[in-house]
Amino acid sequence: MMTRIRKIFRSQKVIPICSMVLGILIIIAIFAPWIAPNDPIAVNLVYKLQPPSWEFPLGTDHLGRCNLSRILYGTRISLGFAMLIFISSLSIGLIIGTFSGYRGGWIDHALMRFCDGILAFPNLILILGLVGIFGPGLKQVILAIMLVQWVYYARMFRGMVLSLKEHNFIAAAKISGSSQWKIIKNHIVPNVLPPLVVMGTLEMGWAIMDISAMSFLGLGVQPPTPEWGAMIHEGKSYIRTNPEIMLYPGLVIMLVIVTFNLLGEALSDRYSIKRRF
Amino acid sequence: MSLLQVKEVTHSYGSRSIFNWKDRSKKVLSDISLSIEEGTCLGLLGKSGAGKSTLGKVILGLERPQNGQILFQGHDIYTADNHIRKKIRRNLQVVFQDSYSSVNPRMTAERIIAEPLENYEKLTVAEQKRTIVELLERVGLSEVDLKKYPHQFSGGQLQRINIARAISLKPKLIVLDESVSSLDMVNQTLILELLRELKEDFGLSYFFITHDIKSAYTISDTLGVLEKGELVELYGSKNQFFTSEHPVVKEMRGSILAEHPRYRSVRTREKHTKSI
Numbered sequence: 001m002m003t004r005i006r007k008i009f010r011s012q013k014v015i016p017i018c019s020m021v022l023g024i025l026i027i028i029a030i031f032a033p034w035i036a037p038n039d040p041i042a043v044n045l046v047y048k049l050q051p052p053s054w055e056f057p058l059g060t061d062h063l064g065r066c067n068l069s070r071i072l073y074g075t076r077i078s079l080g081f082a083m084l085i086f087i088s089s090l091s092i093g094l095i096i097g098t099f100s101g102y103r104g105g106w107i108d109h110a111l112m113r114f115c116d117g118i119l120a121f122p123n124l125i126l127i128l129g130l131v132g133i134f135g136p137g138l139k140q141v142i143l144a145i146m147l148v149q150w151v152y153y154a155r156m157f158r159g160m161v162l163s164l165k166e167h168n169f170i171a172a173a174k175i176s177g178s179s180q181w182k183i184i185k186n187h188i189v190p191n192v193l194p195p196l197v198v199m200g201t202l203e204m205g206w207a208i209m210d211i212s213a214m215s216f217l218g219l220g221v222q223p224p225t226p227e228w229g230a231m232i233h234e235g236k237s238y239i240r241t242n243p244e245i246m247l248y249p250g251l252v253i254m255l256v257i258v259t260f261n262l263l264g265e266a267l268s269d270r271y272s273i274k275r276r277f
Numbered sequence: 278m279s280l281l282q283v284k285e286v287t288h289s290y291g292s293r294s295i296f297n298w299k300d301r302s303k304k305v306l307s308d309i310s311l312s313i314e315e316g317t318c319l320g321l322l323g324k325s326g327a328g329k330s331t332l333g334k335v336i337l338g339l340e341r342p343q344n345g346q347i348l349f350q351g352h353d354i355y356t357a358d359n360h361i362r363k364k365i366r367r368n369l370q371v372v373f374q375d376s377y378s379s380v381n382p383r384m385t386a387e388r389i390i391a392e393p394l395e396n397y398e399k400l401t402v403a404e405q406k407r408t409i410v411e412l413l414e415r416v417g418l419s420e421v422d423l424k425k426y427p428h429q430f431s432g433g434q435l436q437r438i439n440i441a442r443a444i445s446l447k448p449k450l451i452v453l454d455e456s457v458s459s460l461d462m463v464n465q466t467l468i469l470e471l472l473r474e475l476k477e478d479f480g481l482s483y484f485f486i487t488h489d490i491k492s493a494y495t496i497s498d499t500l501g502v503l504e505k506g507e508l509v510e511l512y513g514s515k516n517q518f519f520t521s522e523h524p525v526v527k528e529m530r531g532s533i534l535a536e537h538p539r540y541r542s543v544r545t546r547e548k549h550t551k552s553i
Binding site: 167168169171175177186187190191 | 337367369370379380392439442
């Protein structure tokens with residue numbers, strides 16, 4: 001049994017399966033208002049802590065809100081903002097890392113020592129500190145995660161640019177009369193971006209975790225907005241009587257992170273080794 | 278006036294940074310002077326690590342030497358005005374040894390060859406495509422190769438694409454940095470033949486860097502020998518190489534294998550190479 005499961009995870013089927021799961025999650029995020037059976041923030045204390053029924057397929061929480069609807073709506077925030085963090089920190093990292101690696105010299109030194117400084121702190125602590133400065137709220141959390149996350153991309157981009165710079169086609173492009181900007185645009189970025197986008201899928205899992213963790217600590221999404229981490233936070237007082245309130249969002253977070261990690265790993269297996277250099 | 282003049286060029290590698298105050302630079306070129314006439318080929322022989330490729334880079338304008346000048350048609354390529362430098366750039370092209378790393382793996386042959394054309398010539402799409410096809414045919418490839426990626430070519434074919442890119446702007450001088458060294462014997466001969474034809478057709482000059490005496494002899498008009506960053510010998514005629522008594526040259530000559538194994542013993546080798 002275990003070997004069979006392991007086989008599936010290692011096979012070529014991982015990419016289609018994970019893409020399908022992701023596709024379904026994205027569809028849910030977009031069409032949440034049509035799919036959800038109930039209003040996710042409508043409080044009705046008459047129905048509080050209901051067991052699953054036809055009206056509330058996953059039961060209700062301590063304020064009588066439909067668990068399933070809240071999870072479905074929560075997809076929007078968790079997935080959407082994780083995507084936002086991913087894209088924006090990748091872009092910042094790409095710009096700074098490529099610039100730093102290509103130019104070299106004291107600019108490179110200064111930028112990379114700054115990155116080292118940020119990397120020296122544990123990720124979550126730094127985000128926590130930044131949120132402490134900005135004040136609690138979803139926007140502030142997103143900003144804080146972005147400000148920390150780009151450093152990893154910048155380091156990786158810089159390293160790849162440095163090794164790429166040694167290739168003769170960069171020298172040949174210079175001799176062909178291409179400007180610096182054109183070399184970066186045509187020769188460097190197309191060669192460093194694909195492997196890092198693959199690595200980025202791994203980071204997506206972290207982004208979702210970070211948002212959820214901040215919400216769990218009460219710093220991210222403010223009630224009554226539905227978000228998975230915040231739902232766990234709210235459900236923790238009822239862990240003895242109604243553990244399912246925490247369980248459902250926890251399972252969904254796990255599903256998303258596992259999906260992203262498997263997808264990232266499968267993609268990097270497929271696309272990183274076959275490259276020529 | 279010579280096409281290219283290298284005047285007393287000295288260069289060294291090594292860096293000083295915040296953590297490394299002491300100057301630990303290593304001299305790779307010392308006091309090199311040579312010149313290349315229009316329409317001729319200067320072969321530069323030397324062992325690995327002699328500084329041949331560094332000299333190539335210095336001539337190409339990729340690495341500014343610490344001392345000395347590179348004059349191209351009388352203009353210093355490092356200090357000339359921008360518009361003159363742009364003109365010089367277009368007349369100075371290169372073909373490197375490793376054909377795979379000299380092309381972007383994510384570009385088709387068409388885009389590789391188009392790069393210099395896009396930068397210097399303002400051609401329409403159709404004109405550009407026609408020029409590229411002509412260039413491909415000139416180097417022995419055909420129109421079907423336009424849309425292929427580097428990994429679909431063999432090393433020899435890819436080197437032909439590099440040559441096509443180098444001649445696309447009709448330059449005056451091409452630096453051939455070990456351009457045939459990584460090819461097999463048959464391809465070496467074919468590429469050397471192609472290079473010789475192109476030289477006649479376009480009136481090109483070559484700066485041919487190599488460690489292979491035979492290919493240098495085949496294509497060059499004049500020969501230089503570089504040893505540990507110093508230009509030990511410079512011959513106006515390549516045949517002088519075989520009569521020179523300089524110890525470095527003698528050592529090099531001794532490394533040529535005889536055509537027939539019978540002559541490959543150390544004693545008969547000297548006798549044989551003298552008779553070439």
